[in-house]
Amino acid sequence: xxxxxxxxxxxxxxxxxxxxxxxxxxxxxxxxxxxxxxxxxxxxxxxxxxxxxxxxxxxxxxxxxxxxxxxxxxxxxxxxxxxxxxxxx
Amino acid sequence: xxxxxxxxxxxxxxxxxxxxxxxxxxxxxxxxxxxxxxxxxxxxxxxxxxxxxxxxxxxxxxxxxxxxxxxxxxxxxxxxxxxxxxxxxxxxxxxxxxxxxxxxxxxxxxxxxxxxxxxxxxxxxxxxxxxxxxxxxxxxxxxxxxxxxxxxxxxxxxxxxxxxxxxxxxxxxxxxxxxxxxxxxxxxxxxxxxxxxxxxxxxxxxxxxxxx
Numbered sequence: 308x309x310x311x312x313x314x315x316x317x318x319x320x321x322x323x324x325x326x327x328x329x330x331x332x333x334x335x336x337x338x339x340x341x342x343x344x345x346x347x348x349x350x351x352x353x354x355x356x357x358x359x360x361x362x363x364x365x366x367x368x369x370x371x372x373x374x375x376x377x378x379x380x381x382x383x384x385x386x387x388x389x390x391x392x393x394x395x396x
Numbered sequence: 397x398x399x400x401x402x403x404x405x406x407x408x409x410x411x412x413x414x415x416x417x418x419x420x421x422x423x424x425x426x427x428x429x430x431x432x433x434x435x436x437x438x439x440x441x442x443x444x445x446x447x448x449x450x451x452x453x454x455x456x457x458x459x460x461x462x463x464x465x466x467x468x469x470x471x472x473x474x475x476x477x478x479x480x481x482x483x484x485x486x487x488x489x490x491x492x493x494x495x496x497x498x499x500x501x502x503x504x505x506x507x508x509x510x511x512x513x514x515x516x517x518x519x520x521x522x523x524x525x526x527x528x529x530x531x532x533x534x535x536x537x538x539x540x541x542x543x544x545x546x547x548x549x550x551x552x553x554x555x556x557x558x559x560x561x562x563x564x565x566x567x568x569x570x571x572x573x574x575x576x577x578x579x580x581x582x583x584x585x586x587x588x589x590x591x592x593x594x595x596x597x598x599x600x601x602x603x604x605x606x607x608x
Contacts (some may be wrong), residue, residue, distance in 0.1 A: 334476070336481070337499050337560070338560055339423075339584070339589070346500060353583070361516060386449065387425040389423075389476060389478075
């Protein structure tokens with residue numbers, strides 16, 4: 308029973324995390340590109356986690372509870388990393 | 397050594413310019429990169445720090461033939477094309493340092509232009525470097541020129557956090573030496589890249605790159 312409860316709690320963790328935002332990135336074609344982008348976003352205090360998909364050309368940002376980066380800030384961070392953003396509606 | 401018909405080489409180089417690379421002399425703002433290219437009679441190390449996405453300061457150390465060049469340099473990203481499925485870049489670099497040769501240390505100027513294009517599947521680049529050397533009273537030093545052209549193919553498409561592999565062919569032309577062709581296998585994982593190569597003449601090559 309304890310194990311079952313622990314598993315339920317574990318599986319529920321992502322739901323407790325903050326909002327998730329998906330950003331389309333132009334020009335992100337290799338792991339080196341993705342590394343720079345990941346590093347830039349992980350430095351932001353609002354961001355809990357960063358996931359990159361080269362196949363889908365997206366960066367998925369998981370925010371800390373109640374926090375979020377503005378689109379302007381995201382664009383600016385991507386620009387510093389050398390890339391361009393577009394946002395999914 | 398393998399001789400490539402010069403017309404083919406020129407066509408390849410033009411294709412490289414038309415299109416973008418791997419050893420980017422400028423990276424993301426705040427990045428430190430270490431790159432090294434090694435083969436018989438040649439060791440080349442470049443350390444860079446990128447202030448912005450378009451400007452980096454660097455230090456080149458090149459040992460080739462009987463000369464050792466140590467050159468602080470500035471690297472500038474002139475143009476980047478961020479496309480849906482690819483990226484292209486043009487870089488300029490210039491520097492001024494020392495040329496240690498013939499048991500003397502003389503000043504040397506350095507200039508470089510580089511263009512590259514890559515997608516997740518294909519990659520091509522071309523680079524032209526020139527070291528403008530100084531003569532001594534008794535010694536004439538010939539300027540050192542190096543043209544490097546590369547094309548690569550990824551046999552499979554790897555995701556971020558997966559091991560990436562590339563098959564690469566590289567053509568080198570140094571001063572009046574014949575063109576040398578080298579085949580490489582490139583492996584990279586996260587921030588570390590290594591290339592193991594063999595020339596068609598039986599020589600070896602080993603390159604690596606790390607981004608911090």
